[in-house]
Amino acid sequence: MKVTTTTESRLSTIDFNNLGFGAGLSDHIFMCEYKNGSWGEGIIQPYGSLKQGLGLHALHYGQAVFEGQKAYRQEDGSIAIFRPERNWERLNKSGARMLIPEVPKELFMEGLMELIRLDAEWVPRGANTALYLRPFLFSSSEFVAARPSEEYTFAIVTSPVGELYTKPVKVKIEQHFTRAAQGGVGYAKAAGNYGGAFLATRKAVEEGFQQVLWTDHADHAYLEEAGTMNVAFVVDGTLLTPALSDRILEGITRESILVLAKEWGIPVEERRISVEEIVSAAREGRLEEAFGMGTAAVVSPIDGLGYIGEILPVPAPSEGLAMRVKAALADIRYGRSADHHGWMTKI
Ligand SMILES: Cc1ncc(COP(=O)(O)O)c(C=O)c1O
Structure with a gap:
């Protein structure tokens, strides 16, 4: 070299x-x-x-x-x-x-x-x-x-x-724009996916949100990912995250968090998650937490979901699962706890 x-x-x-x-x-x-x-x-x-x-x-x-x-x-x-x-x-x-x-x-x-x-x-x-x-x-x-x-x-x-978000974020459930379509390039970290997302994100920011919560291309009925983060919800004690597809980027933070959650005995479900399911859970007080997962944002608690002109509050507990995984990942990444998974490569 x-x-x-x-x-x-x-x-x-x-x-x-x-x-x-x-x-x-x-x-x-x-x-x-x-x-x-x-x-x-x-x-x-x-x-x-x-x-x-x-x-x-x-x-x-x-x-x-x-x-x-x-x-x-x-x-x-x-x-x-x-x-x-x-x-x-x-x-x-x-x-x-x-x-x-x-x-x-x-x-x-x-x-x-x-x-x-x-x-x-x-x-x-x-x-x-x-x-x-x-x-x-x-x-x-x-x-x-x-x-x-x-x-x-x-x-x-x-x-x-430094940190991308220092506070919990509000995300807008997107009902008009689409990030990725079936058979398209959503699962690739292709430059154009990001350029194509800027307009929807700008509009969401103008409405007071930090990010867009993307929904499916066909009828905006299923949740996909949150801006440049994968997304997770805690409902009735279970960690829910949309199953990977050719429309979702396979996040390495997501993958690592699922490993930790399973080791901790937390029930994990990777499946289709409808907007309706999460909106109902939020309205009924069963949505315990929501958070984004990604390299830039690490773990980013979501404290509000924008849904057709309404903002549904979401708890962002300081002792919840989001904060627990954030701390555990940080301990591994900064060498404060043993790297049992062999995730760190020393320079
Ligand atoms: C669209 C999108 N989804 C999810 C992620 C999270 O992936 P990772 O955890 O590998 O950073 C990113 C960030 O890279 C992203 O750009």
């Missing part, structure tokens, strides 16, 4: 005591190009511009997928990443849907490891902070014709982050 280090670090421009989300990008990037049917040598270089022109295929046809994961500062000062091989697998699952060639595991892992080693000082030390890792994969030929690209670029940028 060819490594060129920066001569002008931007580290001192970051206020590590006030990290929001997306405060700034770290000094270095990893990049590797796919040409003539194979991947070249990975390089690490200072953050900077692309060399391609405006014919860049990804800008026109959106053959682009990405990942989101985090590296955590451990109690002992070392650094570890949470389940990086799951993100590698999902990147290639997304890529396969968009006809993008597979990124070899060694390329992904070595790129990630070397980059974090080099920018280790960018991994924050404050409570609930992390270095957000953004591997991405895009079509990088230059032409305008609606056919797949011949060349691709795999790159990684990183950014120190």
Whole structure:
């Protein structure tokens, strides 16, 4: 791997005591190009511009997928990443849907490891902070014709982050817009899924919500996911979460939380969950908790559901399941409790 280090670090421009989300990008990037049917040598270089022109295929046809994961500062000062091989697998699952060639595991892992080693000082030390890792994969030929690209670029940028939501969120049960349709690309972390969600999210924010709670494409009768989080409900002591489908992103936080909940003996149901079921449970006081699960938001309690002009309050107990899983995940991620599941990869 060819490594060129920066001569002008931007580290001192970051206020590590006030990290929001997306405060700034770290000094270095990893990049590797796919040409003539194979991947070249990975390089690490200072953050900077692309060399391609405006014919860049990804800008026109959106053959682009990405990942989101985090590296955590451990109690002992070392650094570890949470389940990086799951993100590698999902990147290639997304890529396969968009006809993008597979990124070899060694390329992904070595790129990630070397980059974090080099920018280790960018991994924050404050409570609930992390270095957000953004591997991405895009079509990088230059032409305008609606056919797949011949060349691709795999790159990684990183950014120190704090918590995405510091308070419980209100989500709007979406009854008009659709994020994903059956047979579509909803299960892929495809760039366009996010661009396509911005308008609905903007409208929800204007109405006083933080996020959209997406419903199914056919008749908006079943709950799917909450913005960039998978969603869970606690009804009558059971943890309910929508079953995965080709319209839902298979969240690694969701998967990990289900493992913990099952180990704790909490009944878990992965199945279709109707809007009607959750709205009735909320009205009848049987909805004990609702929360979002995702890398950026970690575990985000939901304290209100917007439903056709009404806001149904949802309890967000400080000692509930959401807070219990949040604490347990944090203890594993920051190296405060034993990693029985082998989820952490040390740098
Ligand atoms: C649409 C969507 N759903 C769910 C998630 C949660 O996935 P993960 O837990 O792997 O971050 C994300 C975030 O990556 C997302 O963008």
